[in-house]
Amino acid sequence: MRHARFRDPSGAVRRGEWHGDAVSFAGDEYDLDEVDLLAPSEPSKVVCVGRNYVAHAEEHDADVPDRPLLFLKGPNTVAGHGDTVTLPAGKERVEWEAELGVVIGEQAKHVDADEAMEYVAGYTCVDDVSNRDDQRSESQWVRGKAFDGAAPIGPCVADPEHVPADATIQTRVNGEVEQDATIDQLVFDVPALIEEATQYMTLEPGDVIATGTPEGVGPFEDGDRVEIEIEGVGTLEHEVTR
Secondary structure, X not given: OEEEEEXXXXXXXXXXXXXXXXXXXXXXXXXXXXXXXXXXXXXXXXXXXXXXXXXXXXXOOOOOXXXXXXXXXXXXXXXXXXXXXEOOOOOOOEEOOEEEEEEEOOOEOOOOHHHHHHHEEEEEEEEOOEEHXXXXXXXXXXXXXXXXXXXXXXXXXXXXXXXXXXXXEEEEEOOEXXXXXXXXXXXXXXXXXXXXXXXXXXXXXXXXXXXXXXXXXXXXXXXXXXXXXXXXXEEEEEEEEO
């Protein structure tokens, strides 16, 4: 099953089922143009992972870390399917990064890898929108990674059993394929990431781990339309503007 969060025609926020071209709740089904589709969870934080695909590290002339490289995005960064992200003003290079998102289902602290999947509600798509101008000049990546709207998430949360271990992850920008990989190429897999993160912080229900991006990142132009598709989940779409 795939789960969606949306505002129905009456203005009520619902958690229902995603059907690709429609959503449903309590026996009522709505076409997507009848509702406001929201990010599928309300994370207190998005835990992001850097350089978790070998080829992506290589395209940045960087080493693969010997333990997961973690950084955070706050709730202000969350955007939803169909939203338009306003890129930071005056920046020359702001890039897309398609990522498998892991949505946490239960409060998690000091979780062992072999038990980690018990805490996973499902998988979603994330675009780790990245302002390289500032990221490359600072060590904390706040300006580079945590600006408003820098984490589009959606369109839904898929139950883990519906997402193959070698699911494809692809980015299309204005219809052109820019990233194309599989999630089994992750250096640190989902259980390892949950184990590492929960040694340092409590993950709350709805929090998201963005597991890293494959090679093929590139800069946005004003008006670009992005599609991030993960096999078994669906396609997150959003636009950008300057």
